[in-house]
Amino acid sequence: MDDTSARIPIHQWAQDDQPREKLMNKGKEALSDAELIAILLRSGSISQSAVELGRSLLQKVDHNLIALSKLSIDDLMRHKGIGEAKALSIIAALELGMRRRLAEVPVRKTVSSSRDAFDLLYTSVADCLYEEFWVLLLNHANRRISVEQISEGGQAGTVVDPKKIFKMALEQNAAGIILCHNHPSGNLNPSTADRNLTDKIKNAGNFLDIKVLDHLIIADESYYSFADNGLM
Known part of the structure; x- marks a missing residue:
């Protein structure tokens, strides 16, 4: 033209x-x-x-x-x-x-990588203007049980209660979980608070025999995986 x-x-x-x-x-x-x-x-x-x-x-x-x-x-x-x-x-x-x-994501897809988890979690946080925290619940075969919202907050952060996460996991008989939250700023780097929260939830999971497999930070169409970067 x-x-x-x-x-x-x-x-x-x-x-x-x-x-x-x-x-x-x-x-x-x-x-x-x-x-x-x-x-x-x-x-x-x-x-x-x-x-x-x-x-x-x-x-x-x-x-x-x-x-x-x-x-x-x-x-x-x-x-x-x-x-x-x-x-x-x-x-x-x-x-x-x-x-x-x-709709392109198989509901019972086996999660074997951070990319698999991203595919299941992306649509939950992709358009969020504020920070939200979600959890992917998995069965013993690492297949999706459900994706649940834990909290939502402002642009700078959101408050997360580990008790709510594990209450959902126990009620749905989850064997493993993957944590996820978005960074509306577009910055994928985990903060000190992100790292501390991940450690806290992972330790609680060890006590309850529920594996905390990864924590994804999503911004736009990219993500940061704690597991891929040796932080799990």
């Missing part, structure tokens, strides 16, 4: 450049993020085409789709040209994508 196309209405663009026609003729992989958003928006504003509007929205979040998914309806509507209908379409589409990712 050349610069001239961006200055005229989309319906006057060459057919190969119109997002809907491009999707039909070339497939979804051929579209840019801005063009996909343009299809969701359906129309632009007085001063911008739908593609330009999608592009400006992406610029607001540094072209980070994860950051875009964390915006609320009000956040989106503060962007010039985005009304309630457009905001709802964007949020619904991003949520559907998140649910699709969750």
Whole structure:
């Protein structure tokens, strides 16, 4: 698409450049993020085409789709040209994508690596604006029993009660657990408090004969594994 196309209405663009026609003729992989958003928006504003509007929205979040998914309806509507209908379409589409990712994970998948655990835990904390603490409960075969939220707090941290963790583990007859919390800041490095809490929970698990196998810190689409880094 050349610069001239961006200055005229989309319906006057060459057919190969119109997002809907491009999707039909070339497939979804051929579209840019801005063009996909343009299809969701359906129309632009007085001063911008739908593609330009999608592009400006992406610029607001540094072209980070994860950051875009964390915006609320009000956040989106503060962007010039985005009304309630457009905001709802964007949020619904991003949520559907998140649910699709969750549906791809086998419910009874055997957890044999930190990546397996990440795949099961990611969707629980991916879009959280504040720090949350979760636990993955496993049976004797290291298969998922459930994923449970333990606490939620602010951007700087959350309070975790080990008694609540082991109460859930005992009630569901878990043989092992994997701890998880997110860092909204994007920093994956464990704090001293993270290390101390992990040691405290691991020691309690030894007493109750429930293995604490790992502790994941998740930020955006990356993670830090205590086990992989020799901290378990």
